Amino acid sequence: MQHFDFGPVQSFLDTLNQQAQQYWRHLAEKPDFFANIGWAALILLITMLISNMASNAVKRAARRLVHKDGDRTLLEFFSQIVRWIVLVVGLVACLNRLGVQTASLLTVLGAASLAIGLALQGTLSNVAAGLMILLNKPYRIGDIIRVGEVQGTVHRLGVFATEINNTDSVRVFVPNTKVFSNEIINITNNASMKIELIIGVDYDSDLPFVARLLKEVADRQPDRLEAPEPLVGFTDFADSSINAKVLMWVLPTRALVARSALIMDIKAEFDKHGINIPFPHQVEVRKEPPAPASPKI
DSSP: OOOOOOHHHHHHHHHHHHHHHHHHHHHHTOTHHHHHHHHHHHHHHHHHHHHHHHHHHHHHHHHHHSOTTSOHHHHHHHHHHHHHHHHHHHHHHHHHHTTOOHHHHHHHHHHHHHHHHHHTHHHHHHHHHHHHHHHHOSOOTTOEEEETTEEEEEEEEOSSEEEEEETTSOEEEEEHHHHHHSOEEETTSSSOEEEEEEEEEOTTSOHHHHHHHHHHHHHTOTTBOSSSOOEEEEEEEOSSOEEEEEEEEEOGGGHHHHHHHHHHHHHHHHHHHTOOOOOOOOOOOOOOOOOOOOOOO
16 A cells, blocks of 8 residues: 655645744734734725715716716716726825835836826827817707718717717717817707798799798798798899798708798799799800901902
8 A cells, every 4th residue: 555755745834834933923023014904904995985985976076067968988987087096096005004115106107197198198088078078068969960071960979989870870970079179060959940042033023922922831831930930032133033032940850841841832832823933044155167268369
């Protein structure tokens, strides 16, 4: 029967026991070590409580400052930043209490933060622009806006970009820096939107009758608002017509439908009453070459 040699295992256990005894004797020479551990643990506990309280406070303050349609991800992002700042400060205080030199650690953290900030400069700019959009509230989710060459309905206010569903039902992601630095046209911000039509009529037309007819057509449009009332007037002497302008106010979401209906009704009434809408004429001028001179005899 083969016996197992416990000599190496026993030697390892003896070495481990000796090292543990030396460590405890080292701690016994510093009676304030355990007190520092206790204080560090207390500081860490208080830091965790304060970080949660600060994070929740930032969330509540942000909800009051920004509109309800704002991206909750952005609010959560900034609340987490505050939480981690408090935790880092508390951790540094704990290490300092335990006798760890934190000056070099802070230097390394500062250099790392600077490097990360330079590397993510564009990304952080989008985050800052998103925060400014939430605070200034130039638009809300569901509004129809135009930013540069992009026009559509706002789908989401993101941390880095604003999502817009354009008129082709394509979702466009516009960086927040581009949105904030450009002119923002909010089409649905007001309760009404003006429709403007310019119609040319013949110089031989009865202008007072044309004005009354256009006013009647605009007044009976189902999508027009009660106030302000439609306006009709003549604006220009054009090359082949006198231009009339029709102004009518509708809901922004009904602008296209109302404009189309108004154009069709005006055309039908003009055809009914024999009012002609002139169009530009092109005159072709041909210059005949001169006849060849007769030879002299």
